[in-house]
Amino acid sequence: MEVEWPPVREPSAQRVWREILRPMGTQMRASASDLARRSVARMQTELPELFSDPQIVQENLVSTEASLRQLAQIIELAGDPRQVELPPSTLAIARSAVHRQVALADLMRLYRLAQERVWQWMFAHIVDKASDAADQAVALDLATGWLFAYVDEAMVRAEKAYEVEREAWLRSAAAVRAAAVEEILADRERNAQRASKRLRYDVNRHHVGAIAWVEQASEGGETQAALGEALAGLAQTLGAESTLIHSLGSLAVASWMSRRDAFTADSLDAVVRGKQVPGVIPGVRIAVGEAGRGLEGFRRTHLEADHARRVVSLVGPRGAAITRYRSVAVAALGTTDRDHALSFITWVLGPLAADDEATSRLAMTLSVYLDENRSRSRAAERLMVHPNTVSYRVHQAEALLGRSVANDSLDLQVALAMLPARPGLARPRPDEL
Structure with missing residues (x-):
């Protein structure tokens, strides 16, 4: 295998690369998903205003994971990080930042925050695997070179993509339209005639x-x-x-x-x-x-x-x-406060809130049954099952609840309406990882 990265060509450096850094690259690739979540969580903590939308969080998770896998492959192959093309998802983030009016300085800050988190991970790995002080020093020097060269090149390419997109964006009517949309949604634009003109939409x-x-x-x-x-x-x-x-x-x-x-x-x-x-x-x-x-x-x-x-x-x-x-x-409405919603569902439904398929089917049947004003026939029609099946499932649900639903209160229907969202409510947020 031909070594592309000049610092690895020294015999002592090649040994350290084979014994410490190449395995580290393999582990980084395997841990890319978890490391991406931790990196994005750090970004959210430092720049929360850039992550107001769940989809933006997801975009950054996808982009960060792709970049980590690319960096891991470079290290495994002793490649030159200055010669790589950025993953499409990373370039897409740079271009979409223009449309979301994210400042270039903030975009570059995200790269630095990710670099910090990745360097901490690499440093811990090297210290753990390199018992010899001399080998540890060589490994740290090589790892630093790879990471900093990769991030520097990535920032240069991302900045170029950002500037090209920004120039085209500013020349287009889309910028005017996007600004008008944002002002309407923020309730700052209240003149319908002016808004229609800016949007080119009545x-x-x-x-x-x-x-x-x-x-x-x-x-x-x-x-x-x-x-x-x-x-x-x-x-x-x-x-x-x-x-x-x-x-x-x-x-x-x-x-x-x-x-x-x-x-x-x-x-x-x-x-x-x-x-x-x-x-x-x-x-x-x-x-x-x-x-x-x-x-x-x-x-x-x-x-x-x-x-x-x-x-x-x-x-x-x-x-x-x-x-x-x-x-x-x-x-x-009920899931706006995540912790409160999860507590409410568990308190009202108890064992009926379990996430297995059989229990979920019972809960769904009970929800439809209550929505149809406790009519077995109408519930059966909606669920496309026999009315006796509805009765059987309702009785099973009552057994899990530990009470009859004949005269139950509103809280049961609300909890059942919120129940499908329970898996997401129970998932840790990125900033909790």
């Missing part, structure tokens, strides 16, 4: 807001196109006459769909029923707000879609591909 109409997102970028770099197609399919399903698109980063897109007349109940109910929307491919999720009118409706329907997205993120893989705010409104 706000004096009926709107439905939606957010489409994925958990990680596609390898082909077609993420934004896939999200755009999904939202176009939703607009078609809803019978929208015009659409406004607003990027929320590399993995998420917001949209407003409008028409002169109010959106029909049938079109919105189709979303609840899970009607197939053209253009929605596996992996794409959509959260939909309720219909609203005018400037306030424009703002409110987006906020509702954002709340629905948060609930879907808490539910995880079990969540539906398309979720309407009305169907999760109670869960959205």
